[in-house]
Amino acid sequence: MGDSIITIIAIFLAAILMFIFPLMALSERTDNIAELSVQTATAEFVDTVRTTGKLSLSEYDKFLSTLTSTGNSFEIEMKIQQLDENPGKKVTQATSSKIGENIYYNTYTSQIMERFQTENIIYLKEGDIFSVQVKNTNKTISQSLRNFVYSLAGNDTYQIAAEHGGIVTVNGN
């Protein structure tokens, strides 16, 4: 009787050692590589937009397909801050010894996608700021394994994330 209990515990322990731990280690490795690829793709996308001044639908689609080729689904948030130099100009014209401050207008993901429905390319100008944030929305294998072993409070934890941004250096047109 005691012998069979020991056997069951031994089999259970063996199963954990042989299957669960390596699986957890390797799936975390996969997640690391997926995160690296997502970070590189995001940095390249933002840098292309920054150095050419154009945000085109085809570039965005290419970026999206690079992200989904890692096997996960993502949520992309883009933000364009457009520079407006007119207030600075008006302040300087009123009192010539002061330089006025410029202001930025923000445009977010849903507005950008709406603009993509009518035009194929969005032009940016020098001084605009463009930034992208990417998070994964599905549960990766390592996330479900970890939840099996210990559960984390809060369902909104994401495993793979990347963000990048910068100033546009060239006028798009």
Add this chain to the structure above:
Amino acid sequence: MKIQYLAVIFIVIILPISLVLSQYARVQIDTINMQTKYNKLLSEATYDTIKAFQLNTVNNRYSNVATSKLRDITAASNTFFKTLGTTMVYNREDLEQHIPAIIYTLYDGYYVYTKSYTSDIKSEFSIKPFVYYTRYYQDQAGTGRKAIINYTLDNYMTVFYFNPNATNDEDKYITISGFYTNPDDIELIEGVEYENMNYGANGTLKIKYQGIEITEELLTENLVFSSLENPYEYNYIKYGNKKIYRNNALSDVKYFWYENYVKTPIYDNAIKNYAENRRGNGGIYSRSAVDYYYNAKKFSEWVNSNLDWIRDDNKKIFNIPNEIPELRGSTFNEHRMEVIRESITTNLIKAIANYNSYANSYEYELPQISEIDWDDLLNNVSVITFLQGIPIGSKYFNDYCVITNNKTEEMISKNSIYMVGGQEYHKIGCPNLVKNKIAQIKGYFNLDFVRQTVKSNLGQENDNQENVYFYPRTESGCYYCTVKSELSYTPDDIISGNDIIIGGTTFKKENYANLRKYYLTALAREKQDLYKSNSFKDNI
């Protein structure tokens, strides 16, 4: 065997394998992270370089003199080394080993900034001599005619032509420069003496381009002086590289230069006559736009009849009917881009191969420049930087960065003309320009809208000089085009008169004829007034 033993043996085998694999993965991750980081640092440093170059040349009155330009380029390269050295924490000597070349493409040629031996043992970074965008042509049919053509970033060219079969000796060697366009589009008006007339009353000095009348223009801009008189709009024309302003007050100083923030009167009689001959009611008129089209027509007709034999791979380049050479897809433009590309690539390969003689262990190679970057390079003033040989993880870093300069004095690109209408200025591409049919519009160069600084002591007695700021043009930008960049058409569309579609409505070229006339006039005027350091005139 007991199952526990199997499990332990399994662990003993798998654990080292997974350790090695995770180490390998970590090295790859580090490599890619460092590559991304260095790419970003390189692009930031190149942007600083071009910004420094732009600031230096825009504010430098003598920036078209060659020695001054060399100083500006050296200053911009120093900025590059400084920024890259600070962000990468390398000192200058170490960094110099990894930068094989920096190339500045300017309007009519390019400079390469690279290392060369200054004596038997010493080598240092210096600017190599200016390289023009040239090509040598020889008549394949055996008539002995030869030509060397210097191209530029737009449709200006300089031709050195040798014809051994000419009847007079002086016609054997001809050297001329001009803007190449389609001469059939330009129509001279009967009765106008283009060569002798300096001002035509009531707009009689005019020329037609594709049926649109191009006439003289009255140009104005705001000026502020150290003495802080009220800012007033002064009327000006361009002479050489500077602007002659007409004085508004009734004084004996009729014309002045704007130098050192004061009115510097013009005493030279030749220059005063130049301005006086162009005076009409309302002020001094600029006839540069009419000059542009008149000279372009003469030059293009000469090119079409004398350089007809030039072939590139059995394809004709000049004298192609029904083509506008200024547009992007024309045969002339494609050939020009190919000439410039070949020149830059050959020199780059040589510079980088040469650099191997300074190398320690790394072998320098030319990275593949993408088509998008070539497109930018061949149509704009730009900077290309290379960074090679830094060890990152499992390989060496080898990359380049191309950044272009949009606000520059070096060239007038088609996008750099802003149209002023009412209280706003617009870029070409703005839907409001076409839809709203603004009646009074005029085009100005985008550098005229940049804020200027004047040093003044604000009317006080002390020596404290304070900065006073003003804008030569007081209009504010239209929110559609200058802030949001919602552009619906390109300058090429305006030049060729294509149909423009905005939000479902089609506008034909008759609907925007006003915009077309003023844009073409402004573009022609600015291109004609641009100071060119090699321009030749032979009698043709």
